[in-house]
Amino acid sequence: VEDQRARWERKRSRTAKELLETEHKYLEQLDLVLTYFVTILKAKGTLKPAVLETIFGPLESLYSASHVLSLHLEKGNLGRGLEHFCQSLDLYGHYAENLEQANKTLKEQLRKNKSFRRFKKLQETRPQFQGRELEDLLPLPLQRLHQYKHFFRDLLENTSPDTAEYQKLAEAMKSVSEVSQWVQDIFDKRENSLQLLRVQKLLKGQKTQVLTPGRWYIREGWLLVVPSKGEELKRRMFFLFSDILIAAKPCHPLHPLNSNKLSCQAVYPLHQCSVDKVFGHTRSQGGLLSLSFPHKTLLVMSSNQQEIHDWYRSLAAAVR
Numbered sequence: 001v002e003d004q005r006a007r008w009e010r011k012r013s014r015t016a017k018e019l020l021e022t023e024h025k026y027l028e029q030l031d032l033v034l035t036y037f038v039t040i041l042k043a044k045g046t047l048k049p050a051v052l053e054t055i056f057g058p059l060e061s062l063y064s065a066s067h068v069l070s071l072h073l074e075k076g077n078l079g080r081g082l083e084h085f086c087q088s089l090d091l092y093g094h095y096a097e098n099l100e101q102a103n104k105t106l107k108e109q110l111r112k113n114k115s116f117r118r119f120k121k122l123q124e125t126r127p128q129f130q131g132r133e134l135e136d137l138l139p140l141p142l143q144r145l146h147q148y149k150h151f152f153r154d155l156l157e158n159t160s161p162d163t164a165e166y167q168k169l170a171e172a173m174k175s176v177s178e179v180s181q182w183v184q185d186i187f188d189k190r191e192n193s194l195q196l197l198r199v200q201k202l203l204k205g206q207k208t209q210v211l212t213p214g215r216w217y218i219r220e221g222w223l224l225v226v227p228s229k230g231e232e233l234k235r236r237m238f239f240l241f242s243d244i245l246i247a248a249k250p251c252h253p254l255h256p257l258n259s260n261k262l263s264c265q266a267v268y269p270l271h272q273c274s275v276d277k278v279f280g281h282t283r284s285q286g287g288l289l290s291l292s293f294p295h296k297t298l299l300v301m302s303s304n305q306q307e308i309h310d311w312y313r314s315l316a317a318a319v320r
Contacts, residue, residue, distance in 0.1 A: 005160065008158040008159070008160065009158075011154070011158040012155060012158040012159060015151060015154045015155050015158065016073065016078060016155065018151070019073065019151045019155070020070065020073040020074065022147065022151075023066060023069060023070045023073060024070060026066060026140065026144050027063065027066055027067060027070060029137060029140055030059065030062065030063045030066070030140065030141075031063070032128055032129065032137065033056070033059060033134065033137050033138070034059065034060060034063055036123045036126065036128070036129075037056070037120075037123060037134065038052070038056050038059065038060065040119075040123075041116075041119075044119075046113070046115055046116050046119055047109065047113070047116060051105060051109060054098070054101055054102060054105045055102050055105050055106050055109070056102070056138075057094065057095050057098040057099070057102055058091045058094055058095055058098075059095075059141070061088065061091050062088075062091050062092070062095065062141050064088075065084075065085055065088035065091065066085075066144075068081070068084055068085070069081050069082075069084065069085040072084065078155070078165060078168075078169075079164060079165040079168040079169070080168075082152075082168050082169065082171075082172040083168055083171075083172075085172070086171065086172050086175040086176075089175050089176060089179045090179065092141060092142065092145045092179050092183065093179050093182045093183060093186075095141050095142065096142055096182070096183040096186045096187070097186055099138070099139070099142070100190060102138060103135070103138070106134070106135070106138075120134060142183060145176070145179065145180060145183060146180065148176050149173075149176050149177065149180055152169060152172050152173045152176055153173060155169055156169040156170060156173050192216055192217055195217035196210050196211050196212075196215065196217055197211065199217065199220070199239050199246075202248075202261060202262050203246075203248060203261065203262055203263075203264050204251055204258045204261045204262065204263050204264070205264075207264065208246065208264040208267060210239075210241075210246075212243075214242075214243075215241050215242055215243055215244075216241060216242040217239075217241055218240040218241060218242065218314055218318055219240050219310075219311075219314050220237065220238065220239045220240065221237070221238060221307065221311070222235055222236070222237055222238075223235075223236060223238050223300040223301065223302055223311070224236075224300065224301045224302065225247070225298065225299070225300055226288070226299035226300070226301055233301070234249070235249075236248065236249055236265065236300075237249070237250075237262055238300070240311075240314055240315065240318060241318075242270075242318055243269065243270055243271070243318075244267055244268060244269055244270060245267075245268040245270060245273075245291070245315070245318075246264060246266070246267050246268075247264075247265045247266045247267075247268070247298075248262035248263060248264050248265055249262065249263055249265055250262055250263075251263050268291070268293055268296075268298070269293075270315075270318055270319050272293060272294050273291055273292065273293050273315075273319050274291075274292045274319070275289060275290070275291055275292075275312060275315045275316050275319055276289070276290045276292075277289060277290075277308075277312055278290050278299070285303055285305065286301060286302050286303040286304055286305050286307075286308055287301065287302065287305055287308035287309070287312075288300070288301040288308070289301070289308060289311060289312055289315070291315070
């Protein structure tokens with residue numbers, strides 16, 4: 001037991017030391033942005049206050065929270081430091097919510113505001129920036145949030161459960177995991193919106209409405225449709241979403257406007273669909289899936305067995 005405790009203590013000391021060292025580095029990088037951008041821009045009035053607020057969000061508050069944490073860590077007050085710090089963790093969620101708009105506003109200002117463009121270029125040439133641009137420094141808080149999760153977990157694993165600090169670490173771990181999930185959800189929703197928009201632009205015309213609230217993109221790919229009356233197999237592009245399956249075919253390559261687009265052939269709602277493997281479970285090449293809808297049965301196949309298996313899993317999960 002004594003050996004185990006000594007091992008825990010060594011690992012814990014190492015992690016606490018690394019947390020403090022990386023916290024100092026993180027503070028230095030935030031300080032670059034606050035000193036050479038936020039403070040000077042406020043004084044010069046190059047950007048309107050609302051624009052400044054949009055680009056930099058709660059960066060000053062994030063800096064203050066980390067500064068207080070580092071002071072506690074320097075004194076060895078890990079428990080108290082984490083307790084204070086966790087009260088500010090929501091700032092990371094708000095920072096993530098604002099980041100897309102921040103990037104958009106920054107690009108806009110660089111395009112429209114000549115004096116800001118010059119100012120930014122000048123500041124970035126300072127030796128302290130080591131060739132980094134403002135765009136490289138703005139995502140730092142979210143990268144740091146990811147690191148906190150690992151540090152807190154390592155500290156928790158190497159702290160004896162019967163200490164007061166263990167409880168504070170467990171609470172910090174819970175808080176940081178919740179905020180990390182919040183940030184991940186923000187990115188997932190953003191990524192999903194981009195996928196929906198991309199598919200909408202791929203389809204010719206506006207008849208098929210892909211951009212619908214609550215809809216999630218799952219996968220896409222080419223499959224062969226097996227016709228009911230011994231005709232030729234038809235190659236179709238399928239897009240699977242959480243509530244519908246879209247089948248599309250390429251537009252004519254010589255079409256003046258839509259040569260690189262797809263024409264929607266059918267939209268199948270998934271709420272009354274059942275999916276069956278016809279012979280995808282055999283060891284033969286490829287496989288066949290049967291999709292049954294109230295007024296139609298669709299047979300699709302692929303010569304790649306892994307692909308048909310993946311489609312089966314995705315479709316079955318979406319239907320469920």
